[in-house]
Amino acid sequence: MNARSLFIPATLFLVIAFLIGPFLIIVAASFSAGETLAFPPQGFSLRWIAKVFTVESFQASFAMSLFLAIGGTAAALVLGIPASYALSRYKLPGAEIVRTVVSAPIIVPGIIVGLALLRYIVVPFQVGITLALFVAHTALVLPYAVRVVSASLDNLRSDIEEAAVLLGSSRLGAFFRVVMPNIRGGIMSAFILGFVTSFNQVPVSLFLSGPGVRTLPVDMIAYMEIVFDPSVAALSSLLAFLSIGIVFAAERFLGFSRYV
Amino acid sequence: MFQNRAEALALALPAALFAAAVFLVPVVILLSDGFRSPVGGWTISAYTDFFSNTLNQTVFLRTLKLGALVTVVSAVIGYAAAFAIVNLEPGAKGRMTGLVVLPLMISPVARTYAWIVILGRTGIVNQAFQALGLTEAPLRILFSETAIFIGLLQLFLPLMIISLISALENMPRDAIPAARVLGANWFQVFWKVVLPLTKEGLVIGGTLVFTGCLTAYITPAILGGSKVLMLETLLYQQVSVSNNFVSASVIAFILIVMSFAANILLKRVATARNKMRSQP
Numbered sequence: 001m002n003a004r005s006l007f008i009p010a011t012l013f014l015v016i017a018f019l020i021g022p023f024l025i026i027v028a029a030s031f032s033a034g035e036t037l038a039f040p041p042q043g044f045s046l047r048w049i050a051k052v053f054t055v056e057s058f059q060a061s062f063a064m065s066l067f068l069a070i071g072g073t074a075a076a077l078v079l080g081i082p083a084s085y086a087l088s089r090y091k092l093p094g095a096e097i098v099r100t101v102v103s104a105p106i107i108v109p110g111i112i113v114g115l116a117l118l119r120y121i122v123v124p125f126q127v128g129i130t131l132a133l134f135v136a137h138t139a140l141v142l143p144y145a146v147r148v149v150s151a152s153l154d155n156l157r158s159d160i161e162e163a164a165v166l167l168g169s170s171r172l173g174a175f176f177r178v179v180m181p182n183i184r185g186g187i188m189s190a191f192i193l194g195f196v197t198s199f200n201q202v203p204v205s206l207f208l209s210g211p212g213v214r215t216l217p218v219d220m221i222a223y224m225e226i227v228f229d230p231s232v233a234a235l236s237s238l239l240a241f242l243s244i245g246i247v248f249a250a251e252r253f254l255g256f257s258r259y260v
Numbered sequence: 261m262f263q264n265r266a267e268a269l270a271l272a273l274p275a276a277l278f279a280a281a282v283f284l285v286p287v288v289i290l291l292s293d294g295f296r297s298p299v300g301g302w303t304i305s306a307y308t309d310f311f312s313n314t315l316n317q318t319v320f321l322r323t324l325k326l327g328a329l330v331t332v333v334s335a336v337i338g339y340a341a342a343f344a345i346v347n348l349e350p351g352a353k354g355r356m357t358g359l360v361v362l363p364l365m366i367s368p369v370a371r372t373y374a375w376i377v378i379l380g381r382t383g384i385v386n387q388a389f390q391a392l393g394l395t396e397a398p399l400r401i402l403f404s405e406t407a408i409f410i411g412l413l414q415l416f417l418p419l420m421i422i423s424l425i426s427a428l429e430n431m432p433r434d435a436i437p438a439a440r441v442l443g444a445n446w447f448q449v450f451w452k453v454v455l456p457l458t459k460e461g462l463v464i465g466g467t468l469v470f471t472g473c474l475t476a477y478i479t480p481a482i483l484g485g486s487k488v489l490m491l492e493t494l495l496y497q498q499v500s501v502s503n504n505f506v507s508a509s510v511i512a513f514i515l516i517v518m519s520f521a522a523n524i525l526l527k528r529v530a531t532a533r534n535k536m537r538s539q540p
Binding site for chain 1: 263264276278279286289340343347359368374375382383414418474481482499500505520
């Protein structure tokens with residue numbers, strides 16, 4: 001082995017260590033028995049993992065984040081699937097405008113979306129924070145929903161539903177009995193991508209928080225500014241394993257990466 | 261293709277109207293605030309005010325600098341990593357790509373939080389430096405541009421590597437051996453063969469990384485603290501501390517212009533390449 005053939009694998013090793021290492025340190029720190037966040041961990045215990053489940057604000061914000069991720073993604077799909085269908089199967093007047101409008105939330109920084117909603121929807125119309133968060137997360141996930149569902153619709157030949165219509169099915173019947181079963185994988189992938197995006201989102205939710213109403217990541221940032229114990233590390237590890245597990249399962253059963 | 265326009269509109273309009281109402285209209289009003297004169301009419305005085313403030317200048321230039329630096333460094337590291345991954349056996353290639361993608365699944369809060377453990381006063385780096393006798397008092401690495409740079413690089417490097425992997429995979433297999441046989445050294449191979457053939461992937465990755473850095477909030481908030489601000493954290497401070505919505509609107513506009521400029525650049529370069537390719 002000469003120097004150059006060693007150089008490339010060594011670089012790769014360092015890059016992977018740089019990308020994964022911090023995460024492993026967080027996992028190790030969450031099993032610490034000590035009072036403060038430190039590495040190497042002082043002793044071994046599960047006390048911080050256990051503590052995560054007893055912090056009341058974490059329980060409330062976890063429930064909020066879960067509701068937003070599931071509800072917001074579902075709402076984005078209810079809006080996004082018909083729009084994707086129209087974009088991929090119809091001669092839609094102003095198709096480019098529709099495409100740009102529904103995918104715009106991806107380009108504009110989340111903090112601006114949150115601030116705009118707060119200033120011009122929440123305050124003037126007296127909208128509740130929970131509803132505002134729900135609407136914001138729906139808008140945020142919509143571009144992903146349209147992109148992923150459109151991709152799986154484009155991969156599906158359109159003559160099968162034309163055939164179904166010719167054979168006497170209604171347009172709606174053809175959609176639900178012929179198209180839907182064929183794009184189920186794409187819809188599930190869109191759901192998972194939307195869920196992870198919404199759950200991890202911070203900037204949109206920053207300004208949209210009220211007394212007792214907060215998303216989990218925003219709550220974690222607030223907590224770590226006050227308390228320097230390993231419970232945020234423990235919570236981070238738990239969440240990371242949760243999302244890695246979801247994505248792995250999705251890849252295994254749905255071939256997630258084909259759509260994303 | 262179905263031809264029924266009414267049906268098409270009925271399907272597409274709910275999503276478009278929703279996005280317009282909750283997103284487009286409020287954002288446009290927010291942006292217009294920065295151009296509104298307190299005595300009526302329109303003005304750009306908010307912008308001249310903003311840029312005449314030295315703190316704002318520093319933050320603006322820091323955001324540009326960190327974005328550019330992270331993009332360039334991630335491109336350099338990204339080429340080495342992507343090149344190594346592309347040349348692996350198929351099985352190992354899949355596993356390595358998986359390891360590169362893995363951090364993207366983890367919450368940015370968790371990923372940024374890890375750097376506090378590493379870079380903090382009693383963190384690993386300071387422990388190591390003191391054990392080696394390199395420094396007596398703990399170094400202040402956290403709450404600095406260096407800390408933000410490291411955090412942003414770790415956050416966005418995977419996007420660059422993935423873009424470059426697919427670009428390198430689409431490159432003709434014999435291009436590099438052919439250039440070598442014809443006498444090119446490794447620098448020439450990269451500059452004259454690899455770079456032009458993977459430019460598209462580099463531009464896509466570069467835009468993702470640069471706009472990511474512009475719009476990242478968590479990393480500068482946690483690793484920069486309240487002193488070392490970037491545009492996003494400055495915007496947050498202007499709203500939550502100073503209640504200065506005009507200044508917030510100015511920053512928002514600057515951020516959007518910068519991300520759009522990066523996006524347009526991406527499309528420009530990509531289409532320029534396609535045109536080149538389709539010429540006989």
